Amino acid sequence: MTATHLGMPAFPAAAREAVRDDVLRANLRRATHTIRDKRARAVTELADWDRLRAAGKAVKDHTLRHLDHYLLRLEAAVTAAGGTVHWAADATEANRIVTELVRATGEREVVKVKSMATQEIGLNEALEAAGIAAYETDLAELIVQLGHDRPSHILVPAIHRNRAEIRDVFRTEMGRWGRPAPDGLGDDPRELAEAARLHLREKFLRAKVAVSGANFMVAETGTMVVFESEGNGRMCLTLPETLISVVGIEKVVPTFRDLEIFLQTLPRSSTAERMNPYTTMWTGLGPSKGADGDGPAAFHLVLLDNGRTDTLADEVGRQALRCIRCSACLNVCPVYERAGGHAYGSVYPGPIGAILSPQLRGTGSGIDASLPYASTLCGACYEVCPVAIDIPEVLLHLRERVAQGGPVTREGIRVRIRPARGHTAERAAMRAARLLLERPGALRAGERLLSRARRLRPRRLPGPGSAWTDSRELPRPPREPFRDWWARERGGRA
Amino acid sequence: MRAALFVTCVNDALYPRTGVAVVRLLERLGVAVDFPAAQSCCGQPQYNTGYRYESEPLLRRTAEALAGHPYVVAPSGSCVAMIREHYPRIGARAAAEGRGTELADLAAGLVPRVYELTEFLVDVLGVTDVGAHFPHTVTYHPSCHGLRALGLGDRPRRLLAAVRGLDLIELPGAEECCGFGGTFAVKNPDVSAAMGADKIRAARATGAEVLCGADNSCLAHLDGTLRRAGAPLRTLHLAEILASTDTTATATEGKHPR
Numbered sequence: 095m096t097a098t099h100l101g102m103p104a105f106p107a108a109a110r111e112a113v114r115d116d117v118l119r120a121n122l123r124r125a126t127h128t129i130r131d132k133r134a135r136a137v138t139e140l141a142d143w144d145r146l147r148a149a150g151k152a153v154k155d156h157t158l159r160h161l162d163h164y165l166l167r168l169e170a171a172v173t174a175a176g177g178t179v180h181w182a183a184d185a186t187e188a189n190r191i192v193t194e195l196v197r198a199t200g201e202r203e204v205v206k207v208k209s210m211a212t213q214e215i216g217l218n219e220a221l222e223a224a225g226i227a228a229y230e231t232d233l234a235e236l237i238v239q240l241g242h243d244r245p246s247h248i249l250v251p252a253i254h255r256n257r258a259e260i261r262d263v264f265r266t267e268m269g270r271w272g273r274p275a276p277d278g279l280g281d282d283p284r285e286l287a288e289a290a291r292l293h294l295r296e297k298f299l300r301a302k303v304a305v306s307g308a309n310f311m312v313a314e315t316g317t318m319v320v321f322e323s324e325g326n327g328r329m330c331l332t333l334p335e336t337l338i339s340v341v342g343i344e345k346v347v348p349t350f351r352d353l354e355i356f357l358q359t360l361p362r363s364s365t366a367e368r369m370n371p372y373t374t375m376w377t378g379l380g381p382s383k384g385a386d387g388d389g390p391a392a393f394h395l396v397l398l399d400n401g402r403t404d405t406l407a408d409e410v411g412r413q414a415l416r417c418i419r420c421s422a423c424l425n426v427c428p429v430y431e432r433a434g435g436h437a438y439g440s441v442y443p444g445p446i447g448a449i450l451s452p453q454l455r456g457t458g459s460g461i462d463a464s465l466p467y468a469s470t471l472c473g474a475c476y477e478v479c480p481v482a483i484d485i486p487e488v489l490l491h492l493r494e495r496v497a498q499g500g501p502v503t504r505e506g507i508r509v510r511i512r513p514a515r516g517h518t519a520e521r522a523a524m525r526a527a528r529l530l531l532e533r534p535g536a537l538r539a540g541e542r543l544l545s546r547a548r549r550l551r552p553r554r555l556p557g558p559g560s561a562w563t564d565s566r567e568l569p570r571p572p573r574e575p576f577r578d579w580w581a582r583e584r585g586g587r588a
Numbered sequence: 589m590r591a592a593l594f595v596t597c598v599n600d601a602l603y604p605r606t607g608v609a610v611v612r613l614l615e616r617l618g619v620a621v622d623f624p625a626a627q628s629c630c631g632q633p634q635y636n637t638g639y640r641y642e643s644e645p646l647l648r649r650t651a652e653a654l655a656g657h658p659y660v661v662a663p664s665g666s667c668v669a670m671i672r673e674h675y676p677r678i679g680a681r682a683a684a685e686g687r688g689t690e691l692a693d694l695a696a697g698l699v700p701r702v703y704e705l706t707e708f709l710v711d712v713l714g715v716t717d718v719g720a721h722f723p724h725t726v727t728y729h730p731s732c733h734g735l736r737a738l739g740l741g742d743r744p745r746r747l748l749a750a751v752r753g754l755d756l757i758e759l760p761g762a763e764e765c766c767g768f769g770g771t772f773a774v775k776n777p778d779v780s781a782a783m784g785a786d787k788i789r790a791a792r793a794t795g796a797e798v799l800c801g802a803d804n805s806c807l808a809h810l811d812g813t814l815r816r817a818g819a820p821l822r823t824l825h826l827a828e829i830l831a832s833t834d835t836t837a838t839a840t841e842g843k844h845p846r
Contacts (some may be wrong), residue, residue, distance in 0.1 A: 470769025
């Protein structure tokens with residue numbers, strides 16, 4: 095994915111910093127608890143939530159099973175409506191296609207609709223390297239971009255920032271990118287939003303090219319769908335002459351009617367809204383080109399693979415591709431709440447990031463090998479997922495890949511990977527424990543030894559054991575293990 | 589009725605009092621208890637850390653040791669969830685890897701006979717008032733696997749509410765994970781400790797004397813956190829409260845349970 099994430103420390107080390115940052119923890123706790131409580135209420139209002147969830151899962155599974163068919167159908171529909179479809183195998187190819195398309199317009203700047211796909215490929219950095227300025231127009235993305243920061247949440251990229259921090263970023267940075275913040279800007283949300291509105295307005299009115307992603311693509315009609323809450327996305331989608339949309343191939347749904355499910359489940363899961371505030375749809379080219387559609391004067395769709403086909407080849411892991419990026423799993427995750435989004439070293443943080451990133455990028459790096467372990471397997475993420483992704487199941491599946499190695503598909507080729515580095519001692523310990531537990535005689539001897547040595551119980555353990563004793567006491571071994579009590583008290587009966 | 593006790597390795601080695609409590613409780617309710625001595629560990633530590641192959645011999649041992657018992661009872665939602673949810677997966681994976689259906693068959697034979705303690709009491713024996721007496725204020729932490737993987741629902745709370753003398757205080761944010769998570773506690777110690785600290789803060793704020801749970805591994809993490817903090821709150825497995833009666837209550841009162 096993006097270069098900014100290369101060389102990230104593994105999750106435990108990155109999380110350690112976040113856990114010690116009291117302001118960050120307070121920001122995260124307040125925000126995630128507010129959203130999760132609102133989501134729970136919004137979901138309870140629908141009597142058929144379980145059926146909607148099952149329907150969303152079924153539509154996604156069906157589409158993924160026949161992805162080739164629906165993508166070709168989508169391409170035909172988009173082309174028939176006057177759009178141009180480009181296929182990008184990876185981030186480099188997608189960035190090159192978008193850069194060339196922007197260059198062809200002669201423009202040196204683009205406005206952007208908040209999009210996970212373009213973050214995943216590091217498009218802003220690639221455009222910058224080509225001398226093209228990309229302006230984020232989503233309020234939270236704007237805060238992140240102005241603050242030279244990275245997003246830490248899928249839906250609320252600046253969730254880790256409080257109002258005072260945002261005011262400071264606006265005051266110092268807005269002027270360097272365009273219209274400066276008004277004098278004496280305070281930290282009232284209304285004032286901050288107004289400052290952003292004025293700053294962005296000149297960008298909207300000037301822009302000739304916009305770049306977006308899409309939440310859904312309809313194969314039947316070639317329609318693109320973007321969900322957003324502010325209306326800034328709609329400004330980008332309607333004002334510029336050229337629109338370039340970079341969309342992951344898994345975002346396609348077969349028919350227009352399928353959107354009915356997600357129009358209900360996505361807003362409630364993500365922002366706890368009953369209906370999405372701005373749902374923009376466009377099909378091919380608009381009236382200015384004499385076309386029947388309602389799109390811009392020029393429309394390009396870049397279909398992004400970037401590891402998705404390989405993920406699709408994995409029968410357990412492929413369910414991650416059902417994800418509709420609602421971020422409900424982040425808001426209920428107790429690990430995300432403490433560690434924050436940056437610790438995941440990916441544009442996809444939280445539980446979904448912990449299963450998506452190691453599949454899209456492979457488990458070769460330290461951060462990717464640690465992500466499947468960034469969970470207690472508490473199951474809260476699975477419970478709230480509107481498309482029923484069994485995230486704990488995929489975490490276990492990926493842990494197995496890291497610890498044991500196994501078959502994976504890389505660039506379409508089935509290969510067998512070796513266990514990740516640094517697991518030798520753990521593997522030996524797991525094997526030793528298994529050998530002991532497999533022999534009740536040896537287990538019993540071990541338990542008795544523990545009981546005899548109970549007075550020697552140390553307060554601090556050396557080596558990996560210190561990870562327990564740094565913050566907790568060890569359990570007190572009992573005088574005798576249960577099996578000895580049983581033999582003594584009930585020994586006559588088997 | 590007869591039932592086999594699957595005590596679990598953590599309880600066997602570190603928390604035998606929980607096993608003893610289950611035996612006394614079930615016997616009081618008219619159940620004859622067997623303890624198949626060939627049992628050891630369900631294999632969850634290996635499986636949940638990614639060592640599926642290491643968990644296979646333990647699946648085999650557990651299923652064989654508990655074969656022939658129509659009811660198997662375990663005082664751990666986590667270990668029961670391992671058997672119910674993951675044994676069939678391990679069996680299916682082994683079969684898919686061309687290693688036959690032995691593990692799948694063992695899993696299929698065991699799964700329908702295994703009950704978490706509160707399931708066995710409420711669903712099989714049909715009791716919520718087990719005749720216990722425990723004159724203390726108690727707050728209950730539902731461990732994640734019992735709560736979500738097994739769907740124990742309000743069974744533990746109903747059992748506690750029927751205990752004479754017991755004052756049950758709701759734990760704020762009860763359904764949030766305590767941060768134990770098996771090897772998570774040592775692989776991600778900082779996040780684990782932060783979660784544990786938040787959990788004990790919530791538990792202490794209730795003013796209860798006892799923090800009750802139905803999984804000793806989670807309680808080991810919380811108890812260790814409490815003792816390191818020098819907090820007066822003590823932890824106790826649900827089985828020990830349910831086993832407690834008018835006669836046993838006076839004997840244990842005032843003493844630290846472990």
